[in-house]
Amino acid sequence: MSTVDTRLTYKQADYKSDVKPIWCPGCGDYHVLMSFGRAFAQLGLPPEKIAVISGIGCSSRIPAYTNCYGFHGVHGRSLALAAGLKVTRPDLTVVVASGDGDGYSIGGNHFLHACRRNIDMTYVVMDNHIYGMTKGQPSPTTEPEFDTALSPGGTGLRPFNPLVIALASGANFIARCFSGDPNETAAVLVEAIQHPGFSFIEILSPCVTFRPDEKAWKDLVHPAPVGATNDPGKAARRIMTDDGFNIGVLYRGDRKPYQPAVGATNINLSELEKDFEL
């Protein structure tokens, strides 16, 4: 095989692996996978220059279904793993994939600090308001009255608002998408990847098995009535008061990404010993 790629352009199919997904038929995550391919192709990114990093859960299975470099790590820690990768390999495009359990519950603290750190990466959370892989327990975004075996009669707890938390913690780009519209999702992904710093996309991705009621989402979603703002105050008011189905880019910040300088390696290590010389 030639190591020189003569293709100037890539197609969506170039980003898909031959590994068969474990997802249920009709799962919203299939569409997210499709959106990934479309976005990467639109950006013309060589697959080997993309790293897709994830944790644990249905959505976190996505790296192996792409033809990119991937890391399917432990539950909740994908953002930390991605941070270590991106600061040492700023040449790579780093996309982190997660779900509402992985990203907002077990990984909640890393979410705060990834927003605050503002490393140039894109964080995609496929939110289906349920733990799917463990067969239907409430997640931080599950509605309070939703009945499950683990929470008979519902949790009674107010759902977590990830977009507000992302904004308050310093994310530099915030959007909400619906998996059922892969073209729109791909367009937002393209923008998120291109936007400097930490970009956060919440993708409403229905779980057809444990949340059949989410099939209604396709009728509830609607495009955001006004364009994105760079004013965090305005963004906060809009995100806090919207109906949760407002689709589009909601906030575009202009914070400088965090990227420590890396590179020089032709250093004489004996320089470091001078501290210790008697």
Added chain:
Amino acid sequence: MTMGASPSVSIAIVGSGGAGALTTGNSLLEAASAAGWHGLFTRTMGPQIRGGEAAGLLRLAVHPVECLPDQFDLLIGIDWLNAHRFGAEIKVGPQSLVISDPRGGEPPPMVTQSGARVVEIPMKEMAKAISDGRPNMIALGIASRLLGFTTEQVFAPIAKRLADKGPAAIEASRAGIKVGFGAAAGIEFGTQLAPPSPSSARRWLLSGNEATALGAIRGGVRFAAAYPITPATEILEWLAPNLSKVGGVLLQAEDELAAINMIIGSSYGGTPALTATSGPGLSLMIEALGLATCAEMPVVVVDVMRGGPSTGIPTKSEQGDLNIAVYGLHGDAPHLVLAPQSVGDCLFTTQWATYLAETLQAPAIVLSDQFIGQSRAAIERPADVAFIGARAVATEISGAYKRHAMTANGVSPMAIPGTRGGQYTADGLTHSERGTPTSGAADHLAQLDKRRDKLDHFNFGDHWATVEGTGDLAVITWGSLTGAAREAVGRATADGIDVRVVAPRLLAPVRPEQMAAALAGVKRILVVEQTHGGQFHKYLRAHYDLPAPVRVFKRPGPLPITAGEIYRAITDWR
């Protein structure tokens, strides 16, 4: 007064936290090191940042020093306010001299019941007579006279330390040292240190934590993730400015869960990576260490052990993390566990650990401890060694890339992101050679075998252990107790008792053949460890054939196990 020159002298300085006992001890170490002696300075303190208790324990010698003395020749109590808390840690005896401030509170029972000679000097009052004077500088002056240093010798390190505090502070210290020096006139002190033997060797003064950090960089580490924890923080603080000088990066993590995952991410990208922590942090890192094992991702985690379990005793040493380091991971998860044996060996062991992790594509845990980590020692510059991480990397990839391919040595060349055709997903799920998740029995067994065999079949060479002597009594110990054990064996040998010491530096994977060779012909085995539950003894029983009757000398921290105690355990078993 006996004036025979001694090969070694030991000094303890105690005071309330903030009284400056550690500055006094460090300055004596620096003065002695500059004059050519060897030395070891360790600190012991309570958890308070200020207002607790602190003690500096110093041993100076004409030979390398790797452990504390059995008892101290000189004890200076700047004050005795909380000194009773050290009662069991600082031993003085009838031969010892104690300097006490009559206004510094009552000397504790460790002094009054020891038979030591007590000389009172009003250090606080003397300091008050000097503008900005501090009692710890009076103490430094006293110690300098008793040990045979000039005031200028001990002043030089103070001047360096106070360089940014301005001339007034420096002059106040100089005046304090002179007053203390004068006050010590006529006090008899029987232990005079023999002159240092002339040597052309380059010498260093550094802490075990600093040596660890330098060893990591020498081994190839160029990324560190940092979450502060006592007593490991100095490793990270040394790396922060120095990694950037060599093109590396340090990232402060939000917690230890993030720190371990950050270094896995760095390693995946091709950059050798390390984090440093202590027991509580290692506990949090265990899950991701299993990931690194399964995904065959080299990382180095230094655990500077402190008293446990739980928060335990953050500022004091113990060897109680052996079990979690060796056995803590769920599933069958072969990985590397190594332990440095002295301040200087922290450099070698961490460098070797980095090399082994990179070569074998496995995580390595380095079990240092508070004693060697936070001790400062004047040592000969450790030799340069050739262990620099060299990972097998897949560069020319044709056909379907198999990340976990079966190979003769079990190590599969790793594709680094950016390499065309090498795309794969690293995974903590059981996987095939290609890396594709599977729950099949055959793939599971094949990959378990691979990960075990690549470690078991590797030739670790002679560095796996320190093996000295051929006597029929073997002292088996590990980590920071190796220094005390070697000194005890030296004393026994000088008495005509033939003893050997065996101290594994490589704790996992185990080396049954080498251990059998090291123990060939033994008639008695004395296991020495600083734990309550005998973790090391049980580890030896689980993995090695101990071909002779065994006695165990164990004690939990924070009390140090001294060479004298090990010597008595040897000589009592006749």
